[in-house]
Amino acid sequence: MIRNVLALTQRELQATFFSPVAYIVAAVFLVATGYLFMDGTLVPGGEASVRAMLQSMAWMMVFAVPLLTMRALSEEYATGTIESLMTAPVTDVEVVLGKFFGVLVFYVALLAATLVHVVLLFRYSAADFNVLAWGYLGMLLLGGLYVAVGLFASAMTRYQLLAALVGAGVLGAFTLLVDALAATQGGAWRNIFGYINILYRFEDFAKGMLDTRALVFFLSGTAFFLFLTVKVVESRRWR
Amino acid sequence: MIRVQNLIKVYGERRAVDGISFAIDEGEIVGFLGPNGAGKTTTLRILTCYMPATDGNATIGGYDVFTQSMQVRKIVGYLPESTPLDMHSRVREYLNFRGKIRGLDRTAREAAIRRVTELCWLGDFINRPINQLSKGMKQRVGLADALLHDPKVLILDEPTIGLDPTQIRETRNLIRELAKRHTVLLSSHILPEVEATCQRTIIIAAGKIVASGSPDELKERIRGGSRLIAEVSGPNSEIKQEIGKLDGVTGVEVHTDNGWHRLTIDTQRGRDPREDIFKLVKQRNWSLRELRLEVGSLEEFFVQITAQQMQEQRARKEVRA
Numbered sequence: 001m002i003r004n005v006l007a008l009t010q011r012e013l014q015a016t017f018f019s020p021v022a023y024i025v026a027a028v029f030l031v032a033t034g035y036l037f038m039d040g041t042l043v044p045g046g047e048a049s050v051r052a053m054l055q056s057m058a059w060m061m062v063f064a065v066p067l068l069t070m071r072a073l074s075e076e077y078a079t080g081t082i083e084s085l086m087t088a089p090v091t092d093v094e095v096v097l098g099k100f101f102g103v104l105v106f107y108v109a110l111l112a113a114t115l116v117h118v119v120l121l122f123r124y125s126a127a128d129f130n131v132l133a134w135g136y137l138g139m140l141l142l143g144g145l146y147v148a149v150g151l152f153a154s155a156m157t158r159y160q161l162l163a164a165l166v167g168a169g170v171l172g173a174f175t176l177l178v179d180a181l182a183a184t185q186g187g188a189w190r191n192i193f194g195y196i197n198i199l200y201r202f203e204d205f206a207k208g209m210l211d212t213r214a215l216v217f218f219l220s221g222t223a224f225f226l227f228l229t230v231k232v233v234e235s236r237r238w239r
Numbered sequence: 240m241i242r243v244q245n246l247i248k249v250y251g252e253r254r255a256v257d258g259i260s261f262a263i264d265e266g267e268i269v270g271f272l273g274p275n276g277a278g279k280t281t282t283l284r285i286l287t288c289y290m291p292a293t294d295g296n297a298t299i300g301g302y303d304v305f306t307q308s309m310q311v312r313k314i315v316g317y318l319p320e321s322t323p324l325d326m327h328s329r330v331r332e333y334l335n336f337r338g339k340i341r342g343l344d345r346t347a348r349e350a351a352i353r354r355v356t357e358l359c360w361l362g363d364f365i366n367r368p369i370n371q372l373s374k375g376m377k378q379r380v381g382l383a384d385a386l387l388h389d390p391k392v393l394i395l396d397e398p399t400i401g402l403d404p405t406q407i408r409e410t411r412n413l414i415r416e417l418a419k420r421h422t423v424l425l426s427s428h429i430l431p432e433v434e435a436t437c438q439r440t441i442i443i444a445a446g447k448i449v450a451s452g453s454p455d456e457l458k459e460r461i462r463g464g465s466r467l468i469a470e471v472s473g474p475n476s477e478i479k480q481e482i483g484k485l486d487g488v489t490g491v492e493v494h495t496d497n498g499w500h501r502l503t504i505d506t507q508r509g510r511d512p513r514e515d516i517f518k519l520v521k522q523r524n525w526s527l528r529e530l531r532l533e534v535g536s537l538e539e540f541f542v543q544i545t546a547q548q549m550q551e552q553r554a555r556k557e558v559r560a
Contacts, residue, residue, distance in 0.1 A: 007339035018327035080323035087287040089312040
């Protein structure tokens with residue numbers, strides 16, 4: 001089980017590094033993050049915290065992650081490699097997990113690159129280390145959920161572009177859309193929209209707090225979308 | 240080694256595989272022959288656990304392809320029709336990955352890659368990126384992958400499609416060589432292909448098995464309805480009448496050209512009245528310059544039975560409509 005997942009993760013990572021899309025996404029993301037950091041945080045009198053940077057990273061990932069996950073399964077369907085993969089002695093769960101960790105490793109590499117800003121922050125100010133640690137843990141959990149949603153979208157179609165649009169659409173619904181809806185509603189609806197808003201759940205981490213509810217939210221959300229992905233992969237064969 | 244019982248696969252309204260049953264023993268090399276869309280690929284995909292059947296069952300090496308899918312996958316090497324490969328890796332990397340997911344450890348993988356490199360002549364391009372390879376080279380990489388874990392059963396879907404004549408010959412030789420150690424089931428829509436490599440042929444059309452047997456047996460079956468060709472000179476009406484009266488002759492057609500009558504003689508199944516014709520000609524003092532048995536080719540047989548099957552299917556559809 002673990003050996004198969006590792007082999008699949010390695011292959012996925014290799015495929016990600018092979019595609020120009022990953023480099024473009026990484027470049028755009030890092031430039032944008034750098035700009036926001038220089039402009040918003042690294043200014044005289046600015047707040048010595050990564051909070052603002054992490055929050056803007058969290059919503060940029062709504063569009064960046066689906067671009068990283070779009071090829072994961074769609075490409076296998078389009079090129080037919082799914083057939084040689086699924087006739088080898090690997091289970092659907094192993095395939096989905098391998099792809100999940102493959103993209104997640106790339107995401108972590110992207111995240112690690114933003115630590116440059118953190119080094120600057122500590123050099124010029126007395127920033128709080130706790131905020132930083134919990135903030136990046138939050139980014140990791142958020143990444144897991146985003147990647148799971150992206151994979152789910154990729155499992156549904158052989159067209160990569162469609163997978164990216166569906167992935168960004170679902171993530172957009174759980175972030176930007178529910179945010180807008182919550183503003184127009186009151187009472188119970190407002191609470192519900194607030195609860196399922198991924199960015200709200202992330203806010204606690206960005207503030208440097210570890211809320212178990214948020215932890216459960218991210219882990220169960222990730223597991224749920226991975227489960228759906230496995231089911232979609234399975235069901236395609238019954239047709 | 241392979242047992243298939245009443246296999247059915249329905250896609251929406253269409254029955255792609257319609258109650259196929261056959262058995263293949265260990266060490267056999269069997270060709271699965273049929274026109275495009277006959278259900279060959281679907282059957283092979285069910286056998287390799289890529290998709291489940293709608294009904295019926297199949298076992299390979301005693302394992303059920305549906306309930307014991309992992310065991311089946313371990314003993315089967317499969318070359319899918321379009322030879323899908325990972326375009327982002329090099330040949331060696333790809334084979335290494337395929338070895339890993341088949342549970343081979345590092346030393347076993349290295350040995351296996353060495354073995355298939357030699358077997359499939361990958362030596363020249365083992366370190367090349369796969370996306371730079373020609374169709375023929377890719378085919379060999381696909382075959383090498385199917386052989387990596389030394390499987391008991393090899394299932395090859397159209398293994399020579401898209402290859403040039405030299406490569407086709409080389410691949411056929413390789414497959415014949417492999418049949419000494421593995422049970423082989425290969426599909427093709429080209430008859431000489433199957434005739435050249437296989438001990439036994441299963442012909443399918445429109446999802447059903449229409450004939451099966453060794454190439455010689457299949458030829459034998461066609462001979463039953465053969466025709467005789469004779470060229471005789473003599474009085475036209477008399478010739479037609481007299482030969483028509485011979486034992487075992489069911490019909491005579493005559494074409495006259497320059498004083499010679501070319502006769503096309505239909506005979507009863509299993510009868511060969513050539514000797515009687517010769518004796519008759521001699522007795523009447525006619526002249527004879529040709530007398531031969533026209534044996535239908537396997538090709539003709541194939542076209543005939545598959546066309547028949549298609550026609551029946553069309554008729555059924557019309558009835559339903």
